[in-house]
Amino acid sequence: MSYLYKDVDANRQLYTSAYQDTDGKPTTRVNIGGSDYQAAVDVQNRYQKTIQTHSAVNVAVDTYVNSAWYDTSGFDKIAVTMVNDANTNSSFGVHWSHDGTGYHGNDTLGTTATKMASALVDVKARYFRVYVYNKDTAAAHTMSSWAMLKV
Known part of the structure; x- marks a missing residue:
């Protein structure tokens, strides 16, 4: 002993x-x-993963475009950034899913009339997808977005 x-x-x-x-x-x-x-041991770094969810997507007038579903396992926060080709009304957000097929929740992260926006949100389900929304009623716009998963 x-x-x-x-x-x-x-x-x-x-x-x-x-x-x-x-x-x-x-x-x-x-x-x-x-x-x-x-x-x-002091924590020296935290694991993070960046995903480009929309790459220069042409979004038609008054239209939503969804990304693919991504797994949030091991992460507790998601930062989302969105870039638009013009200073026009647009919106972006996250759909949440427990099965990776249908969505069971929604967070609208930003509505803006500027070219760029970002937001940070807590993970609420196992899967997520990012959506971008062109609110312009006169012209299509090219939009990109990224999600950074954080621990």
Whole structure:
């Protein structure tokens, strides 16, 4: 049987290990320090994945265009950016799905009259797709969007 003791000495932590024979008496006492144990590690980076969901798509007047479905496994936030070819009314958002075929929720992330917009949203289902919407009633526009999945 073994025991691990923690002592604090002048603001430093010392770990001591004691081993016990079958008679119950401690036989060996070893200081554990330095490279003998693994100290806590600071998070140096977080995994993220960027997906271009729409690549220079020609979106007709007053029309939505959906991306493919993407898996959110392992991620807890999604940042979405949208670029339009002109300063015109447009919108973008995320559809949520639990099965990757039909959508069960919707987040409209932005309605804008500028060329670019972005938003951050928490993951709400296993799958998502991004939609872009050309609200212009006079002309088609070229739109692109990206999704960055974050941990």
